[in-house]
Amino acid sequence: MNTAAPTPLAEARDVVKRYGPTTALADGRITVLPGESHALVGRNGAGKSTLVSVLTGLQAPDAGTVRFDGAPAPALADRDGWRRTVACVYQRPMVVPGLSVAENLFLDRQPLRRGLIGWRRLRAEATALLDTWDVRVDPEARASELSVEECQLVQIARALSLGARFIVLDEPTARLDSREIERLFTRMRALQESGVTFLFISHHLQEVYEVCTTVTVLRDARWVVTAPVADLPRAALVEAMAGEGAGTGAHRSAGGPRDPAAPVLLDVRGLTARPYRDVRLTVRAGEVVGLAGSSASGKAELAETLAGLRTPLAGTAELAGERLPFGDVRGCLAAGVGFVPRDRHDQGLVPGMTVGDNATLTVLGALGRFGLVRADRRRALTGDLVRRLDIRTEGPDQPVRELSGGNAQKVVMARALASAPRLLVLVDPTAGVDVKSKESLLARVEDARRDGTAVLVVSDELDDLRRCDRVLVLFHGRVVAEHPAGWRDHELIAAVEGVDHG
Amino acid sequence: GSTADTGAGGTGGTGKVGVILPLLTSPFWQSYNDYVPRMAKSEGVDALRTVNSGSDPAQQITDIGNQLNQGVRGLVVAPLDSAAIEAGLKQAARKGVPVVAVDVAPDRGEVAMVVRADNAAYGEKACAYLGEHVGSGEVVQIMGDLASVNGRDRSEAFRACVKKDFPELKVLEIPAKWESDTAAAKLDTLLNAHPGIKGIYLQAGGVYLAPTLQTLKSKGLLKKAGTAGHIAIVSNDGIPQEFDAIRRGEVDATVSQPADAYARYGLHYVKAAMEGRTFRPGPTDHHSTIVRLPGGILEDQLPAPLVTRDNVDDPALWGNTVG
Amino acid sequence: MADTRAPAQPPATRRAPGQARALLIRRARELALLPALLAVLVIGGFVNDAFLTERNLVSVLGSSAALAMVVLAESLVLITGKFDLSLESVVGIAPALGALLVLPAAKAGFGTELPTALALSAVLLVGAAVGLLNGLLVVKLRLNAFIVTLAMLIVLRGVLVGATRGKTLFDMPDAFFAMATGTVLRVPVSVWVAAAAFALAGLTLRHHRVGRALYAIGGNPEAARAAGIRVDRVMLGVFVTAGVLAAVGGIMRTGYVGAINANQGQNMIFTVFAAAVIGGISLDGGRGTMSGALTGVLLLGTVDNLLTQAQVQAYWIQAIYGGIILLALMLARLTTGRAQD
Amino acid sequence: MADTRAPAQPPATRRAPGQARALLIRRARELALLPALLAVLVIGGFVNDAFLTERNLVSVLGSSAALAMVVLAESLVLITGKFDLSLESVVGIAPALGALLVLPAAKAGFGTELPTALALSAVLLVGAAVGLLNGLLVVKLRLNAFIVTLAMLIVLRGVLVGATRGKTLFDMPDAFFAMATGTVLRVPVSVWVAAAAFALAGLTLRHHRVGRALYAIGGNPEAARAAGIRVDRVMLGVFVTAGVLAAVGGIMRTGYVGAINANQGQNMIFTVFAAAVIGGISLDGGRGTMSGALTGVLLLGTVDNLLTQAQVQAYWIQAIYGGIILLALMLARLTTGRAQD
Numbered sequence A: 001m002n003t004a005a006p007t008p009l010a011e012a013r014d015v016v017k018r019y020g021p022t023t024a025l026a027d028g029r030i031t032v033l034p035g036e037s038h039a040l041v042g043r044n045g046a047g048k049s050t051l052v053s054v055l056t057g058l059q060a061p062d063a064g065t066v067r068f069d070g071a072p073a074p075a076l077a078d079r080d081g082w083r084r085t086v087a088c089v090y091q092r093p094m095v096v097p098g099l100s101v102a103e104n105l106f107l108d109r110q111p112l113r114r115g116l117i118g119w120r121r122l123r124a125e126a127t128a129l130l131d132t133w134d135v136r137v138d139p140e141a142r143a144s145e146l147s148v149e150e151c152q153l154v155q156i157a158r159a160l161s162l163g164a165r166f167i168v169l170d171e172p173t174a175r176l177d178s179r180e181i182e183r184l185f186t187r188m189r190a191l192q193e194s195g196v197t198f199l200f201i202s203h204h205l206q207e208v209y210e211v212c213t214t215v216t217v218l219r220d221a222r223w224v225v226t227a228p229v230a231d232l233p234r235a236a237l238v239e240a241m242a243g244e245g246a247g248t249g250a251h252r253s254a255g256g257p258r259d260p261a262a263p264v265l266l267d268v269r270g271l272t273a274r275p276y277r278d279v280r281l282t283v284r285a286g287e288v289v290g291l292a293g294s295s296a297s298g299k300a301e302l303a304e305t306l307a308g309l310r311t312p313l314a315g316t317a318e319l320a321g322e323r324l325p326f327g328d329v330r331g332c333l334a335a336g337v338g339f340v341p342r343d344r345h346d347q348g349l350v351p352g353m354t355v356g357d358n359a360t361l362t363v364l365g366a367l368g369r370f371g372l373v374r375a376d377r378r379r380a381l382t383g384d385l386v387r388r389l390d391i392r393t394e395g396p397d398q399p400v401r402e403l404s405g406g407n408a409q410k411v412v413m414a415r416a417l418a419s420a421p422r423l424l425v426l427v428d429p430t431a432g433v434d435v436k437s438k439e440s441l442l443a444r445v446e447d448a449r450r451d452g453t454a455v456l457v458v459s460d461e462l463d464d465l466r467r468c469d470r471v472l473v474l475f476h477g478r479v480v481a482e483h484p485a486g487w488r489d490h491e492l493i494a495a496v497e498g499v500d501h502g
Numbered sequence B: 001g002s003t004a005d006t007g008a009g010g011t012g013g014t015g016k017v018g019v020i021l022p023l024l025t026s027p028f029w030q031s032y033n034d035y036v037p038r039m040a041k042s043e044g045v046d047a048l049r050t051v052n053s054g055s056d057p058a059q060q061i062t063d064i065g066n067q068l069n070q071g072v073r074g075l076v077v078a079p080l081d082s083a084a085i086e087a088g089l090k091q092a093a094r095k096g097v098p099v100v101a102v103d104v105a106p107d108r109g110e111v112a113m114v115v116r117a118d119n120a121a122y123g124e125k126a127c128a129y130l131g132e133h134v135g136s137g138e139v140v141q142i143m144g145d146l147a148s149v150n151g152r153d154r155s156e157a158f159r160a161c162v163k164k165d166f167p168e169l170k171v172l173e174i175p176a177k178w179e180s181d182t183a184a185a186k187l188d189t190l191l192n193a194h195p196g197i198k199g200i201y202l203q204a205g206g207v208y209l210a211p212t213l214q215t216l217k218s219k220g221l222l223k224k225a226g227t228a229g230h231i232a233i234v235s236n237d238g239i240p241q242e243f244d245a246i247r248r249g250e251v252d253a254t255v256s257q258p259a260d261a262y263a264r265y266g267l268h269y270v271k272a273a274m275e276g277r278t279f280r281p282g283p284t285d286h287h288s289t290i291v292r293l294p295g296g297i298l299e300d301q302l303p304a305p306l307v308t309r310d311n312v313d314d315p316a317l318w319g320n321t322v323g
Numbered sequence C, D: 001m002a003d004t005r006a007p008a009q010p011p012a013t014r015r016a017p018g019q020a021r022a023l024l025i026r027r028a029r030e031l032a033l034l035p036a037l038l039a040v041l042v043i044g045g046f047v048n049d050a051f052l053t054e055r056n057l058v059s060v061l062g063s064s065a066a067l068a069m070v071v072l073a074e075s076l077v078l079i080t081g082k083f084d085l086s087l088e089s090v091v092g093i094a095p096a097l098g099a100l101l102v103l104p105a106a107k108a109g110f111g112t113e114l115p116t117a118l119a120l121s122a123v124l125l126v127g128a129a130v131g132l133l134n135g136l137l138v139v140k141l142r143l144n145a146f147i148v149t150l151a152m153l154i155v156l157r158g159v160l161v162g163a164t165r166g167k168t169l170f171d172m173p174d175a176f177f178a179m180a181t182g183t184v185l186r187v188p189v190s191v192w193v194a195a196a197a198f199a200l201a202g203l204t205l206r207h208h209r210v211g212r213a214l215y216a217i218g219g220n221p222e223a224a225r226a227a228g229i230r231v232d233r234v235m236l237g238v239f240v241t242a243g244v245l246a247a248v249g250g251i252m253r254t255g256y257v258g259a260i261n262a263n264q265g266q267n268m269i270f271t272v273f274a275a276a277v278i279g280g281i282s283l284d285g286g287r288g289t290m291s292g293a294l295t296g297v298l299l300l301g302t303v304d305n306l307l308t309q310a311q312v313q314a315y316w317i318q319a320i321y322g323g324i325i326l327l328a329l330m331l332a333r334l335t336t337g338r339a340q341d
């Protein structure tokens, strides 16, 4: 085995990376062989993204070595060297908001004409590239105008077009709908055939089995195991990640509504705005209703309307008989709406503030008299939420900026739960959350529902929707289908994509 | 020795003296600053290093406080503002430290003596010169900072004198905030709109001389005195470069602010005050007169001669004694 | 191929012991300037005997009080993620208008001769009005705060010169000077007021929901809005508060100087920003504490005092002052190991 | 339920028709100030016959050239997402050191009496050195750019006063004045140089990779680094370039004024920021164009000229100037419908 082993395409050994008092990586190891598709999995905060940033030259490790093709990695400042070696889609958005989509796609490698940038060629190449990904955006549009999904696709398109032989994808699918994911996998397979090697990170384990050949597991900042995916069935993989024997349970479905006679809590009638029309839906107390649809269906806008972030053109929504004050977030909060927004970077978190601050941002008025925010009560509430949601953090005083992606997402959920809402509106609540945490996150949704909370889950994550008592499908702004629990995957996917027949 | 009675008390004439400057970015005050140690030696005063208030009246109060905390027995201050110095004077009075004010007479407060040449007189002299030599037409005054007492007094005196004595003159104004580039740009602009300008009064030669000459030169309007189309220029300060320009015939006159005398008599009076001497109105032994101002303050009005081609080489002028 | 497995070892215990230390480090960052401040004090003690006397230290405080108020005001605006350059002109225009209302026409006043209490309220009102105007332009019209308040600064400087016709205002009622001249326990009232204002602001920022809202808005206005914070209203409130605080600073300066010069406050904003930013207030918003800002003010005041006492040549004093600020920054950088961008 | 399904239409076709309009809007935004500028020109023409004469317009250009260079320099730094306040002091210190090297000791020089060409190169070198120092402190030591360059500004102001001992420097060789006094086609050389510099910078920013890198760094430095841009090196280069450009601006100002005063450049930075930000350069980095910055410079220059010609009462001129800037901002806001924050 040793004699026949080819030179690894990329190899990291004994990598240590610390951020102040946090050890993000204590024993980072990975060996990626040429031509394989290597999965990197681990729970939130295990150190995956840290390993990626070391492997792509974004940060120098505190200790350890990185080698490519047997040769030492380029110096940190040698950006060209790194760019030739490896391409990456980072977990955090890495676009320049003020530049056009076309330029973002070809940043620092714009086609030149006599030393200057050939805008025409740039536009043409960008258009072609976007077309291959079927991204319907104007290449001249600013990147800041893109939706989360479009932004992610643009970054994927960029990374895959760089011509590198080694491509790292850090949770590329967390923000994509199923059709977009399928398109990504098709491209990946094509590139694999032409000899491109992938390092792929995802919390959707079925994706690991679908596209990867080898898997490396990190746990608590340490390398745990590397094995062919075929040798690690799902249960073993989860065990390796979590460090304990645990049933996967991800496919458990919710069963019917607990109490079909429960009173209707949320009653939405004739709601109309730009991206959706004449929406009518109801959610009973203790009921979990899913709202599915592609990224362009208007589902996220509908959710934002209910949270008070938008004012619709027409229609009403009543929560327990009271009209929701549209366009008034505070009013909606007071009325009992808890909200997890679509993008944690955008509306979800204040990165510079601590976990405690972020988690209690919606309930600042309730932590003491005269508007005082009592530190002990904030600490207690935060501690409780951190425990319940299993957030991996140094403590409530750690800035959210320093959390790993999935843990940050849990803080957003904590913020929504902190106000003990009567209606929970969750948009993509488990984006970037690891399998175990997803369980606990969804279990918290279960808890809430048991307490009589109405829950609206806006997502196209089948795992999220499976827990719903029924799923509504939004297509081009209209509710086109309703599936009671027990639907089969392909039915729902077909409905979401608008190809079902009734 | 000037007109002074020897009295009792005081600090016995010994002890350190603090000297506070208003700013250092003008050639005039820079000369004054250079004179201070020299004059201190000749007057036998133990002067500390000068302190610069950097054009900030509040800083000046702080500077006074700092000097007093260091135990100075006398202060020579060139106030930035006639009113906004009172708080500083009060502090000194509380400690029994005599103060001599240079260049600006405080509106109120206790000072042993004010040593100054009258700012209003500068404006009047310039007005009189221009009035006599230009007669009628448009004249420009390039003003200082309107928020400074020096600039204000010169501007108002010039304006008032023109109105009263030379109504044929029409005054155009450039508020230039003691900034040379502002002066250049605005003079340039005015010359476009008023090609017939006949005279210019520069309220500070140290700042405005170069931009004025440069602007006139680049517009082809810099003619020697006596030739046709010459624009009469009266400047204010008395620095060597103004004298050179007068010799070249580019500038007609300047009011010489006596930087040397400021330093000398500032220190002289503070020493006298520390010795407990007091003073009376009347002529002095150095060609000046002590007058009692309306507020009861005594002021030694130093002569500020108008320098023209005729007396520009007078070796007694301070501008002829520095490099 | 490697199906090698790591030996089952306990997960690196990262939580418990690290937590206290991390908190300590984070707190230390807020007071990054303290070592620099201490260094200046010690050096000062050696350089000049008069430096560490009570009298001198009270002088430092008294001369810094007005600056401190404006730094406080600016810090609040900066934490909210905005700018207010016009605060320096409020320091001049607010007390000046108050004085004009109370002074007789013979003393360059408007001749309205309002009662003193009314005139003093007018001072605060002017500050509030300027803040409100800035706030409306920034919050409602969505103009850029930096440039709006820069234009406002120019306008107000002009109005001050225009309204006073460049004259210095004096002979106001004693109440105008009381803050700087009155003392409690031998320390000027202005110092106590500034200290109280800092303490109150510090408490509010740390322990009141309004304070937390400022940080949230400065850190990510979108997230703040989504969390139910009325971003526009809070921002308006901050601009108004800053205006009022600067007006109080203006009264302090008036008392300190004993008169109102037509360029009162001019160029102060540089020092204000220096103190705030040295003290750890971020220009990007969302970061900084009152204790930090206060150390910034004290450092500048102390260095200034020290340089005067050290008999540095007047020509070089400014260069040395700037150099010391640079050194203090580097020292803060090294002692906290934190990048400052 | 609902089998009423929307026809399978592609979501809002954003390409073909929208594209031209979007581009137009984008271009219009860069020149948001043009309406305001035109308004000032038209009003000026009515107010005063001399205003729209060739001679007067050349005056406006000549007096704005030095400012334009510094605005250009600052814009480059701002686009990269940093600040450089010390540029205003480079305008003073760089030509002053050059002059001191060439002047004899009798005229307050160092007495080295270097040849003119060397002294002029020294001017540029001083600019570059200051830029490099700023850059190193910001890029390598990771100090905050605002506060580093503010401290540098104070240091350099002090050095200028110290090195000249407060004196005004006269009588430099003619080459020091040539840019402002020499003319080509009746327009001063300085104007041509500034125009060329703007054109070159505009071209580079729009059509060269280095220029695009500035926007990328200003917009998202991490993304820029990930895309292979040598962020540190580019940033250093920008600081050095800005220093050199400001030094050139300093020579222009020296020529325009005919001497170097010990406060040359002082307070200029306010005007520089005003011009840049009014012209659409974002303080957050990553946004703004050279044509916008240029309209900002021209607007300020024109308004200033107009007010002088109109002989507005000296006491109120500043207030009116500030008011016009505010109006121009609102006009720009209304004509482009763009929020400016």
Ligand SMILES: Nc1ncnc2c1ncn2[C@@H]1O[C@H](COP(=O)(O)OP(=O)(O)OP(=O)(O)O)[C@@H](O)[C@H]1O
Residues within 6 Å of the ligand: A019, A020, A022, A023, A024, A025, A042, A043, A044, A045, A046, A047, A048, A049, A050, A051, A091, A392, A401, A402, A403, A404, A405, A406, A407, A432, A434
């Ligand atoms: N800039 C930082 N400062 C401090 N701590 C950090 C920083 N970045 C990451 N960490 C910490 O390092 C650890 C590993 O984070 P990392 O982002 O690598 O996790 P991850 O495996 O990618 O998790 P996820 O699946 O949630 O993305 C976490 O505990 C995190 O809090």
Ligand SMILES: Nc1ncnc2c1ncn2[C@@H]1O[C@H](COP(=O)(O)OP(=O)(O)OP(=O)(O)O)[C@@H](O)[C@H]1O
Residues within 6 Å of the ligand: A100, A103, A119, A120, A140, D206, D207
């Ligand atoms: N900053 C930019 N971002 C994206 N596209 C740009 C940018 N600047 C210019 N372009 C594109 O370049 C095209 C031509 O612009 P411009 O006329 O300024 O350049 P040019 O060099 O003359 O190009 P061409 O030779 O193609 O006409 C525009 O239609 C625009 O789409």
Ligand SMILES: [Mg+2]
Residues within 6 Å of the ligand: A048, A049, A050, A091, A170, A404, A405, A406
């Ligand atoms: Mg990650």
Ligand SMILES: [Mg+2]
Residues within 6 Å of the ligand: none
């Ligand atoms: Mg073209």
